[in-house]
Amino acid sequence: MSDLSRRERMKRAPVAMPERAPDVRRTDFEEVNDGYTPEMAVAEAERCLFCARPTCVTGCPVGVDILEFVRLVGAGEFLEAADVIAADNSMPAVCGRVCPQETQCEGACVLAKKGKPIHIGHLERFVADHARNLGSTVPTPAARTGKRVAVVGSGPAGIACAGDLVGAGHEVTVFEALHELGGVLAYGIPEFRLPKAIVAAEIDRLRKRGVEFETNAVIGMVDTVDDLLTVEGFDAVFLGVGAGLPRFLDIPGENLIGVYSASEFLTRVNLMRAYSGESDTPLIDVQGKSVVVFGAGNTAMDAARTAVRLGGAPVRIAYRRSPDEIPARNEEVAHAEAEGVVLTTLVAPTELTGDEDGRLTGVRLQRMRLGESDTDGRRRPEPKPGEFIDVEVDVAIIAIGNMPNPLLLRATPDLDRTERETVVADVDTGLTSKPGVFAGGDIVTGGATVIMAMGAGRRAARAIDEFLRTETARRS
Numbered sequence: 512m513s514d515l516s517r518r519e520r521m522k523r524a525p526v527a528m529p530e531r532a533p534d535v536r537r538t539d540f541e542e543v544n545d546g547y548t549p550e551m552a553v554a555e556a557e558r559c560l561f562c563a564r565p566t567c568v569t570g571c572p573v574g575v576d577i578l579e580f581v582r583l584v585g586a587g588e589f590l591e592a593a594d595v596i597a598a599d600n601s602m603p604a605v606c607g608r609v610c611p612q613e614t615q616c617e618g619a620c621v622l623a624k625k626g627k628p629i630h631i632g633h634l635e636r637f638v639a640d641h642a643r644n645l646g647s648t649v650p651t652p653a654a655r656t657g658k659r660v661a662v663v664g665s666g667p668a669g670i671a672c673a674g675d676l677v678g679a680g681h682e683v684t685v686f687e688a689l690h691e692l693g694g695v696l697a698y699g700i701p702e703f704r705l706p707k708a709i710v711a712a713e714i715d716r717l718r719k720r721g722v723e724f725e726t727n728a729v730i731g732m733v734d735t736v737d738d739l740l741t742v743e744g745f746d747a748v749f750l751g752v753g754a755g756l757p758r759f760l761d762i763p764g765e766n767l768i769g770v771y772s773a774s775e776f777l778t779r780v781n782l783m784r785a786y787s788g789e790s791d792t793p794l795i796d797v798q799g800k801s802v803v804v805f806g807a808g809n810t811a812m813d814a815a816r817t818a819v820r821l822g823g824a825p826v827r828i829a830y831r832r833s834p835d836e837i838p839a840r841n842e843e844v845a846h847a848e849a850e851g852v853v854l855t856t857l858v859a860p861t862e863l864t865g866d867e868d869g870r871l872t873g874v875r876l877q878r879m880r881l882g883e884s885d886t887d888g889r890r891r892p893e894p895k896p897g898e899f900i901d902v903e904v905d906v907a908i909i910a911i912g913n914m915p916n917p918l919l920l921r922a923t924p925d926l927d928r929t930e931r932e933t934v935v936a937d938v939d940t941g942l943t944s945k946p947g948v949f950a951g952g953d954i955v956t957g958g959a960t961v962i963m964a965m966g967a968g969r970r971a972a973r974a975i976d977e978f979l980r981t982e983t984a985r986r987s
């Protein structure tokens with residue numbers, strides 16, 4: 512740690528993340544942020560006040576020892592910093608890029624009060640990329656236990672769970688419904704925000720550690736959870752199947768040609784490699800078309816920015832609350848606006864209109880105002896009677912949230928679930944109502960965040976390990 516005084520540290524300006532110019536990046540799918548250089552990382556780490564009671568650590572859902580890793584970055588000990596993060600976070604290169612730091616670690620930083628929190632996410636990304644570029648080592652495998660675990664779903668919850676289970680010496684097979692691994696990290700979040708190579712490197716590392724992957728394996732279709740436990744002989748099952756079923760608006764015109772869910776739109780672009788220019792599969796054509804995206808979460812920002820890159824013009828986000836309530840990460844909103852996305856707030860769609868061929872031609876938006884606070888603390892949007900705007904649009908993308916896909920749950924009737932069709936599981940262990948079956952991530956919480964899914968996967972891995980060891984002890 513350098514010998515700067517507290518006053519000097521506080522006076523220093525935050526080190527901005529270098530990013531590609533908006534007019535260049537809006538024409539391709541390459542990553543927007545360039546990442547810190549080592550000098551930038553050290554300079555940013557040197558701003559840390561090293562609080563006696565680090566609130567940033569409390570703000571991190573998986574409790575990464577942020578104070579220590581930032582101290583090591585400041586001292587130029589980047590690989591040691593990577594080890595500190597790895598103790599609690601198995602995907603720092605992903606989390607450094609996509610975590611909502613402003614509501615977590617950075618939001619809790621004492622410097623946030625002055626609007627200058629330490630850029631913990633940028634530092635985490637730097638450290639993770641640095642370690643990966645040097646070719647991080649694969650841990651020595653633990654002694655084999657002879658126990659077999661099936662992990663259903665290869666999103667952050669499944670990946671984190673599989674990593675810790677194989678580390679504990681269990682045999683792990685991941686079953687993934689799609690042909691590509693990584694869950695939302697692969698098919699949802701676009702290349703310009705999270706390069707596919709980073710997710711692929713994480714999967715590759717798991718493969719080298721002995722995890723087996725079966726793609727195109729939809730559990731609940733041919734094999735059920737019961738089959739995994741009985742016919743296939745797995746000793747435990749972890750369900751990390753996410754919440755991938757899109758919600759719709761339930762307004763007239765949703766079946767018109769040109770109306771898509773954000774899931775379909777982003778999945779087509781991501782899994783059919785539109786971002787690489789190599790796709791030979793028909794894509795959603797937005798070139799030169801007027802696009803509207805409903806919603807203002809990360810998914811909506813991703814869909815709008817993807818539409819910009821595919822040539823949509825203009826691309827508008829229509830959101831029913833005010834800018835203060837926008838749930839997307841601050842950075843994504845700023846990037847979207849810089850790339851030309853138009854934010855229209857306090858409006859809600861009431862009707863989609865089309866021509867005689869059934870093609871979308873327009874949307875009627877009702878003007879809204881904010882009323883009393885909702886149960887989640889955000890002010891509830893209320894219609895302004897008789898105030899509408901009619902907008903001509905060719906493509907509409909619905910990004911108002913997702914819920915769990917019922918397929919696996921229908922095939923597992925003895926699994927307790929909530930009214931929202933999420934699985935009931937213990938917060939600390941992921942244990943469900945079905946013996947030997949654990950769950951975590953969006954399937955339990957509903958749509959949440961990568962780090963929360965990952966944390967749940969890791970907690971479940973610990974509980975599964977204990978369950979398997981207790982079972983063995985009981986039988987011997």
Ligand SMILES: Cc1cc2nc3c(=O)[nH]c(=O)nc-3n(C[C@H](O)[C@H](O)[C@H](O)COP(=O)(O)OP(=O)(O)OC[C@H]3O[C@@H](n4cnc5c(N)ncnc54)[C@H](O)[C@@H]3O)c2cc1C
Pocket residue numbers: 609610611663664665666667668669686687688689693694695696699700728729730731751752753754755777809810813840916918919951952953954958959960961962964
């Ligand atoms: C477009 C988009 C952008 C987002 N941006 C951010 C962000 O910036 N920051 C952030 O923190 N969070 C973000 N999120 C939320 C975050 O990605 C999720 O909370 C997280 O991925 C949940 O992880 P999971 O492992 O529970 O599920 P998922 O990532 O959804 O993975 C579940 C996997 O299970 C598979 N599966 C489903 N059913 C079956 C079955 N029956 N058999 C086998 N496999 C099955 C699915 O194909 C999928 O691969 C975003 C979400 C979306 C959709």
